[in-house]
Amino acid sequence: MARSNDAVAALLQEYADLLTVTGGEQFKSRVYEKAARAVAGHPGDVAAVDADGLRQIPGVGASIAEKIAEYLHTGHIEAVDTLRARVPGGVLELMRIPTLGPKRAAQLHEELGVVSIDELRDAIVAGKLSGHRGFGARTAENILHGIEVLERSHGRVLLSVAAVAADEIVAALRGVRGCLRCTWAGSLRRFRETVGDVDVLAAAADGGPLMDAFTRLPMVADVLAKGSTKSSVRLRNDLQVDLRVVPLASWGAALQYFTGSKQHNVRVREIAVRAGFKLSEYGLFRVEDGSLVASETEEEVYERLGLQWVPPPLREDRGEVEAARAGSLPALVTEADIRGDLHTHTDLTDGVTPLADMVAAARRRGYEYYAVTDHAKDMPMQRMTDDKVLAQRREVRELEAAGGPVLLHGSELNIGPDGELDWPDEFLAGFDLCVASVHSHFAQPAGDLTRRLVRACENPYVTILGHPSTRLIGKRPPLDADFDAVFAAAARTGTALEINSFPDRLDLSDELILRAKRHGVRFAIDTDAHATVHLDHLRYGIGTAQRGWLTADDVVNTWPIDRLRAFIAAKRTVAAGRR
Template sequence: MARRNEEVEAVLQEYADLIAITRGDAFKARAYEKAARAVGGYAQDVSRLTPEELRGIPGVGKSIAEKVAEYLRTGSVEVVEERRAMIPAGVRELITIPTLGPKKAMTLYEDLHISSVEELANAIESERLRGLKGFGPKTEENILHGIALLQQAGDRIDVHTAMTVAEEVVAGLSSIRGCESCTFAGSLRRMRETIGDIDVLVAARDSAKFMTALTELPATAEVIAHGEKKTSIRTTKGLQVDLRVLPPDSWGAGLQYFTGSKAHNIRTRTMAVRAGLKLSEYGLFEVPEKPKKGAKAPKEEGRLVASRTEDEVYDRLGLPWIPPALREDRGEIEAALGDGLPDVITEHDIRGDLHTHTSLTDGLAPLAEMAEAAAARGYAYYAVTDHAPDLYMEQMTDAKALAQREEVRRLDGTFHRMRLLHGTELNIGPDGEVDWPADFLAGFDLCVASVHSHFGLSRSAMTKRFIRACENPYVNVIGHPTTRMIGRRPGVDADWDEVFAACARTGTALEVNAQPDRLDLRDEDILRAKQLGAKFVIDTDAHSVPHLAFLRYGVGTAQRGWLTKDDVVNTWPLTKLRRFLRAKRP
């Protein structure tokens, strides 16, 4: 992608790791880590910011701003290079092994000169770790196991796969007697686009049977930890599930804590400390008076202030309840304090899907079946948008499109409240042209236009290509704008500020494509496009009936981009939507 934020994030994170490994100041390492996350999640491209604006990023002060500027100017940072020279790259690689952190990595390097994962594995094999302080037989075993996991590539998993597992686990645990509440939390509840592991919470007085039940699930391949308050397993697919059982009185505080994000929690806990309180997963507590120097610290807990619901906890911190998708410390605390929290869109607000396929091209189900399933979801309108002739493998023709239109018109009105719209998904050619001429396009109720090939154009050519498509009076929506495939293909390079501005100017909506391997636009681009005045549409791009349910991931992504009902055209009543679709036309 065009933004350089990820590059900068990686450099800052590397510096933080190197500081930790070389036993530098832990707070300094944490400061760099925090800044790395803030830069990675910042809505604007850091390479376009002035030095003053860089310092406006939370967690970025004078020193880090200078290093970011140095990196953007020269491609490297001197102090990072110095640390790199002290520590072989392979030592940093060691800390990617689960259970192996910076301290152990440095010990291995200093005492045994181990500087790669492979050398570490060999050293364990040849028993060279024996006698090394802090490394017992169990540690050796854990490291070998961690290396094996690493080699299985088991990185982050897509949100839909994670959701499927989470809902199974929640259903299983909810049916156990004594379960007062059960849900998933963590990055899944925040609807991040990929999920590292699944956090499940149970409210119950007695934890043991829930812990045991988790370890005995059919999908459980391995028990990582089995305690009274927390149990962790790994599923047969390599996904880690953490279960916490909380006293029912702690439910709200626990849910708040385990939903995160880490950065959001640091903010809420800091607010608690400022208010003379302490926030943990068990509740918001008063802090007992500090004992005088030398006196024995009293052991008792402070009085409980709030814990039963998230609402209560936020309320006692002086905040309204904050939707999970916003909890990334991207300004939601400030917005909440200033009464500026967006009333984020919900799945319930969506009145129709405007990008779907049928078996006429590459979908699996025929038009009538897709429409029937859409009507069952309670939609007020539904658009069929099969591919156009330029994707030649889909075999679309003018005649097929016109025949489909007749069928759409014939079926329209047979699904009680739901209206059917006839649309198409056009292909945006390398020059920005689309499949059909204006007079043919005029016959559609709406046109989505997307890039499907020629991903490697130069940034300027790609930008022109999108702008040209926006300027087409019949193009209503730019479909899956960046064309990225999560974990498989990066997005195309364009000057997105220019493209988003063109969308705003021409009245072309940007799609938030809800396919779990796309989620395109993604949250950060949405934030930026909204700032530039663009409108959006949340679509499933469904190729089958089950895909219609992917809408929730699109809505989650839109929430993470702070979108409200007003920003999203497919929450609008049909008359208003039709006005929007026609507004560009001559």
């Protein structure tokens, strides 16, 4: 079953934002933000936790625990409803725009009188932001881009939201009598970063019981259509899910057809037509006599067309059909290939879980090695100091001595506006590895951003460039940098590029991975976990890496620890020699 944590965390974060808009104490707003992160990262379902248990969650005091309990019993929080009523509807709408925080949304409403996103766009185009404090030309441009991002994402959800819902639905339907097979298809099976609706495919002799069970699921809010072979519902989170039921004999052809993409299927059907076949969701048939050639498995369908089976994440008409015909598709990296996570956090900075618990979770996953990379000191809100990080290093060594994975003590460094890092080289030399990431000054000119990233790559102690484009899907666009220049620098210096598995990042994107791979760079698929539950996000990073055609050898954290250490040492030696 889906956990209640995400819904509770979203309400707590909304309350924090509303406090900011209505002039509440900033300290109180930060308390609720911290509680929201802690609830989202709590390993158990808060719906199954009693009042005392809720207060044991870091950052959740008695008042917040009462609000959580209120939501779990009533479906709403009165304090949130009260603050919503105090905020003009126009401000609430403006707060949906990526890059526009609650304070600025309120300022725009008060100073310009705008009450909708369309009115704000018209005001920007008319130059009405000019002269208002904090809204220069670059800020106006960023707001317009944020509006575009919001409009493009309308009706789409993050990959993780769709996957969690689909997993629950498939698990429920597999238990229905008469269900022979069931899985999800469509863009979700191809691991697209956002999903418009979820396609579920099932095989059964009689679709009636499956349709009854599907339309009666507790998560269903509305039944949009119901039939014997296809039904559509809208879930309580507003996600549409379509269920199709086919005979078992048609399973492979139907799975191929409903997985897509449309462009991939067009290319495959063109091959079928030229060979004298007709391909549909029911099977591959000879045109001359209508006889069935293949339908039971996807592999059989592709094989009869002279193609290798194409892994779903590759099915985007980006050269995979030609590669399948030539028998040259890559052996894609899988979750089983990953030997360790190289970017994780603890409650020493902005994580919500103690170091020992994070290490224990890594041990349960069977990792060969595991890196702890809390934030460095140039981000004041993280309250990191030299003494704190050195004390953590001693704790890491003690935990490693107690058994389990090899522990790598690292840091996520902040790449400053000029490309400078938090600590001097002599201090960085004490870390086993370092991740370096941009966390601020996103609106610099393209040339400055490019130099900033290149300079980080050139530092001998930067092993991995973290979430390189800094994008937040649906919230913040990628940096306006020359990424080909960055990729060339990463290849030249032996710096790995991160594929950050957090569902709202998936950074690098698949398009940038494809470009970076052509430069010959190496990659690291990391979770950027801030809690033990975040380690499960790895599957989204793997799916993104597969969409970028990566093999296990392309990814440094599939390598044995000795090879990984040699990679780190080689960069330190070569890059230091260039200085």
